[in-house]
Every structure is written in C-alpha cells, then in structure tokens.
Amino acid sequence: MKHPSGVLAEGVYDITIDWPVFLSQLFGFAVIIFVVVKWVVPPVKTLMARSQEVVRKQLEESEQAAVRLTEAKQAYDNAIAQAQAELEVLRADAKADAESIIAQMREAAAAEVERVRKQGRAQILQLRRQMIRDLETDLAAAMLELTEEKVRDRVSTPQAKSDSIERFLEDLEALANSGSGVERQVQPRWN
Secondary structure, three states, rough: OOOOEEEOOOOOOOEEHHHHHHHHHHHHHHHHHHHHHHHHHHHHOOOHHHHEEEEEEHHHHHHHHHHHHHHHHHHHHHHHHHHHHHHHHHHHHHHHOOOHHHHHHHHHHHHHHHHHHHHHHHHHHHHHHHHHHHHHHHHHHHHHHHHHHHHHHHHHHHHHHHHHHHHHHHHHHHHHOOOOOOOHHHHHHHH
C-alpha cells in the first residue's frame, strides 16, 4: 500500500522514503561500485591470477617432483639390482679365478716336487756311483796291500825267493816258446 506522501506504513513503525536522500545514496553507492570495479577489481584480479598461477606452478612442480621421485626410486632400485647382479658376477669370477690360481699353484707345486725328486734321485745316484768308485778304489788298495803283504811273507825266506825266481824264469821261458796261450796259463799261477 502506497500512500501519495511516500509513507509506506503508519502505526508503531513510521517508515517513510525520502527520495532525494535515497537517490543520493544510490548514486553514491553506484559511484563506489564503479570505483571498485574500475580501480580495485583489476589489481585484485591480477593479484589473484598471479597467486593462482603461482599455486598452479607449485602444483605442477610438485607433480613433476613426485614423478621425478618415483623415477629416482625406480632408478635407485634398478641400480641396486644391477649392482647386486654385478656383485654376484664379480664373486663368481673371483671364485673361478681363485680356483684357477689354486689349480695352477697345485700344478706348479707338483711340478716343483717332481723336479726336486728327480734332482734328489740324480744326486743320490751320483753319490751312489761316487761311493761305489770310492769303495772300489779302497777295495783295490786294500787288496793290493793284502797281496803285497802275502807276497812279502812268501818271499821273506831265502828258499821262497829262489823258488819264486825259478818259477818266474820258467814262466818267461814258456811264454817265449808258446806265445799268448801260455800267457793265460801263467797268469793264474801268479794270482
């Protein structure tokens, strides 16, 4: 219900519209809105756009960092697996090399033992031959000495000397008459 005087309601509440004040306030509000839209909203929009861009970039970087982290973890796991595989290969190679070296050392030791054995046997054989020569020489010297002693004992009496000289002369005569056959018969008598 509108009344011509601009009174909206009568009674306890007396509400009236003062049009000049209302329009002036409306105009002031429109000017404030215009100023806010013209000079305040664009910088605020720019700041918000920048903030949104910064947040968007941070989100992208965060996603990229998460991807890089996942890739790094995968690369780390791959590197660990590859290092373990290489370690196993190195262990196997080292074990094979060690066994090869041990086999070579055993072969070298066996060859050295055989060489030392041969050398020892050769030395023993040489010492044996030397000892046999020495024993033969000593035996010959002892036999000669014993023979000399026996001959001296036999020739020590004058009768033995004359018998010995006669036998020698007879043997010479027989040797001169018969040749080499007698020589063989004469030798056993002198021994």
